[in-house]
Amino acid sequence: MYIHNYSMFVSPPVDDISFYKQEINRYTNLKFRRANKFVLLSLAGAWQCAHGRAIQPDTAVYLTTENGNLGDTETVLDQIYHKREFPMPYNFINTMSNTASFYVAQSFDIVGRNLTFSSKQLSFERGLELLRSDMGAGVVKDALFGGVDEGSFSKSQFEAKYERSFYDYHMIEGSCWLLIKAENTGALGEITAVESFGSLRPTMDWLKRQRFARPLILSFGLLIDDGQKKSFGKAVPHEAQFDYIHSCGYFDSATACGVSGFFDRYEKACLVHINKDFRGQFMVVAVEKY
Amino acid sequence: MADSRIYIRGKAVNCALGNDVQTVTDSMKAGRIQVADVPLSLIDVGYSRPYFRLPRNDSEHLHNSRVYYYNVLFNTIEEAIADAGLKPHEIRELPVFFGSTSNDIPIYEDAYQTSRHVLSQTASGYGNIANEIAGHFDLKAGCYTFTTACTSSANGIIFAAGMIAQGFIKRALVVGYDLFSNLGFYGFEALKLISPTPCKPFDKNREGIIMGEGCGAIILDSKSKASNDFYYLGGANICDTYSVTTHNPEGGLIAAAIHEALASAGMGPGQIDVVKAHGTGSYQNDLTEGKGMNQAFENQVPPLTCLKPFIGHTVGACGVIEMILFTEAVKSGFVPPTPGFKDVDDEINIEPLTQPLSIQTGTFLLNYFGFGGNCVSLVVSNKPDPMADRL
Numbered sequence: 001m002y003i004h005n006y007s008m009f010v011s012p013p014v015d016d017i018s019f020y021k022q023e024i025n026r027y028t029n030l031k032f033r034r035a036n037k038f039v040l041l042s043l044a045g046a047w048q049c050a051h052g053r054a055i056q057p058d059t060a061v062y063l064t065t066e067n068g069n070l071g072d073t074e075t076v077l078d079q080i081y082h083k084r085e086f087p088m089p090y091n092f093i094n095t096m097s098n099t100a101s102f103y104v105a106q107s108f109d110i111v112g113r114n115l116t117f118s119s120k121q122l123s124f125e126r127g128l129e130l131l132r133s134d135m136g137a138g139v140v141k142d143a144l145f146g147g148v149d150e151g152s153f154s155k156s157q158f159e160a161k162y163e164r165s166f167y168d169y170h171m172i173e174g175s176c177w178l179l180i181k182a183e184n185t186g187a188l189g190e191i192t193a194v195e196s197f198g199s200l201r202p203t204m205d206w207l208k209r210q211r212f213a214r215p216l217i218l219s220f221g222l223l224i225d226d227g228q229k230k231s232f233g234k235a236v237p238h239e240a241q242f243d244y245i246h247s248c249g250y251f252d253s254a255t256a257c258g259v260s261g262f263f264d265r266y267e268k269a270c271l272v273h274i275n276k277d278f279r280g281q282f283m284v285v286a287v288e289k290y
Numbered sequence: 291m292a293d294s295r296i297y298i299r300g301k302a303v304n305c306a307l308g309n310d311v312q313t314v315t316d317s318m319k320a321g322r323i324q325v326a327d328v329p330l331s332l333i334d335v336g337y338s339r340p341y342f343r344l345p346r347n348d349s350e351h352l353h354n355s356r357v358y359y360y361n362v363l364f365n366t367i368e369e370a371i372a373d374a375g376l377k378p379h380e381i382r383e384l385p386v387f388f389g390s391t392s393n394d395i396p397i398y399e400d401a402y403q404t405s406r407h408v409l410s411q412t413a414s415g416y417g418n419i420a421n422e423i424a425g426h427f428d429l430k431a432g433c434y435t436f437t438t439a440c441t442s443s444a445n446g447i448i449f450a451a452g453m454i455a456q457g458f459i460k461r462a463l464v465v466g467y468d469l470f471s472n473l474g475f476y477g478f479e480a481l482k483l484i485s486p487t488p489c490k491p492f493d494k495n496r497e498g499i500i501m502g503e504g505c506g507a508i509i510l511d512s513k514s515k516a517s518n519d520f521y522y523l524g525g526a527n528i529c530d531t532y533s534v535t536t537h538n539p540e541g542g543l544i545a546a547a548i549h550e551a552l553a554s555a556g557m558g559p560g561q562i563d564v565v566k567a568h569g570t571g572s573y574q575n576d577l578t579e580g581k582g583m584n585q586a587f588e589n590q591v592p593p594l595t596c597l598k599p600f601i602g603h604t605v606g607a608c609g610v611i612e613m614i615l616f617t618e619a620v621k622s623g624f625v626p627p628t629p630g631f632k633d634v635d636d637e638i639n640i641e642p643l644t645q646p647l648s649i650q651t652g653t654f655l656l657n658y659f660g661f662g663g664n665c666v667s668l669v670v671s672n673k674p675d676p677m678a679d680r681l
Binding site: 071080119136161278 | 334402403408409413415416421424425430433434435437438445449452459478528535555661662663664
């Protein structure tokens with residue numbers, strides 16, 4: 001899986017959707033009149049990623065997200081339960097988060113596989129597993145692959161969910177995409193590993209057996225605690241750690257930001273990103289930038 | 291038995307026809323259909339709409355929607371695992387492929403009677419339900435959640451089968467689940483899509499869809515359990531970018547999805563014995579699906595049936611649920627007719643079965659389409675040699 005371009009559209013949460021429309025208008029004159037914030041956020045990152053690249057008609061879209069479109073779902077439930085009226089049709093349609101992956105496909109006029117996908121705390125990594133399977137079978141050659149989430153956390157919600165101090169993190173929202181192809185000509189880099197483990201020990205054992213390209217940059221997902229970071233650091237000799245969560249901010253698809261941020265910041269290096277979910281499942285993604 | 295096929299090794303279903311496979315199959319055979327009348331009482335409109343409800347104790351549901359939600363889900367999965375006859379270590383290694391449109395919104399809706407912003411303050415994300423499944427059954431493999439509207443669990447089948455075929459996993463639990471939600475019920479009524487009269491797909495006097503709730507679970511495995519187990523031959527997912535709510539009226543992308551599914555199965559149109567249409571009964575779906583099928587089969591569409599008049603449109607769950615209903619009916623020796631169909635719509639020229647079709651083995655096309663342009667077609671078979679001539 002070769003990476004041909006990347007985008008990193010992140011910002012503090014913004015209520016005015018014209019902010020996202022302005023970003024999209026940097027790349028296309030298409031108008032998205034009925035699109036909501038989640039759709040526009042998705043489009044902004046996807047168009048930034050596709051900028052200057054030829055997008056083939058059979059390109060697939062994999063939109064990974066933890067929370068999808070919460071805004072219109074709240075609006076529709078408010079219309080039904082509190083205003084006691086039928087929901088507005090486009091509010092209702094936008095409660096289905098795959099409208100975002102649809103609008104990405106429609107805006108590029110691409111008819112390949114189209115997926116909105118989630119896996120708690122590991123949406124980006126599990127999505128890559130699906131893409132790897134599709135590319136291995138030859139059913140997908142090119143894909144726009146994104147991690148998109150609105151910044152929706154309150155202090156109490158964040159701290160209840162993650163058992164971490166809200167004030168230790170800068171909350172953002174983001175739409176970070178990769179243009180991934182089976183073809184390596186013209187690639188900026190490649191995804192060299194997507195591995196899943198049921199616990200810490202086999203993760204560590206696998207990492208110790210690998211010979212990653214150098215220099216090696218280590219990065220970690222939100223749920224990897226300090227002790228585990230130290231253990232992984234010892235197990236995997238590395239030149240630097242890339243703390244993208246503190247340098248860019250946190251949103252629930254932050255792993256996508258970590259990979260794009262690595263491409264933005266480093267040259268001729270290898271990123272090994274280690275993440276974990278609430279079940280204690282670990283995933284490792286290794287990416288090389290040429 | 292072990293070969294390169296991907297078998298439906300275990301299954302369980304809970305829908306308006308009943309909560310076990312035998313009852314559901316018997317009900318289809320007997321044409322027993324039970325549809326409830328649900329008033330739109332949250333809005334003062336003074337009318338009701340039909341809905342295919344699960345048999346349930348409503349008072350229990352009202353007092354604890356979370357318990358009810360997970361009881362239906364876990365009971366169905368437990369039966370599917372038992373039906374597959376998996377060993378304990380095989381169960382622990384099961385990855386979860388979960389597809390739904392409403393996800394866990396039914397759990398949160400009750401709180402909106404008195405509160406606002408409940409979802410955004412407390413929801414745990416789309417992936418939470420699959421995690422709950424893994425936790426309940428002590429499953430140690432990955433969780434994959436598909437949210438592609440009405441094709442959600444059909445996509446779960448495609449991607450689970452793909453990962454088995456590629457050797458990344460040995461077997462998979464695929465679940466389609468949508469419970470009644472006011473968001474969906476009032477939302478589809480707002481779109482003027484719900485029929486006040488019985489659902490009759492492809493009929494020229496069709497008036498729309500009738501929604502339903504249900505849960506289906508299958509175990510896909512490279513090993514079969516019984517000699518007549520169905521196996522997955524191929525599938526396709528493509529995006530029709532015509533409109534977020536409807537497919538291209540000419541049906542070209544629907545035909546492309548069918549062609550791609552057949553090609554991935556190594557089949558030609560002439561090798562399909564029966565089609566299970568998506569067949570929602572809405573004007574646009576039936577028009578575009580009918581035109582797409584006529585293109586794909588060059589105006590010689592095989593015998594065709596629709597299952598939504600039996601159980602309603604179970605939205606994201608219909609991928610798994612309708613696969614179970616269809617394949618179990620065939621294993622029992624019949625393809626059910628499409629209840630309510632009477633008059634051919636000349637604009638579409640599709641005529642579903644009006645009488646049961648006797649058949650015990652065959653190769654079949656299953657269609658699923660949804661909002662967001664998602665077009666999914668699957669090919670399944672229980673023939674010993676699917677390349678043999680049509681029955």
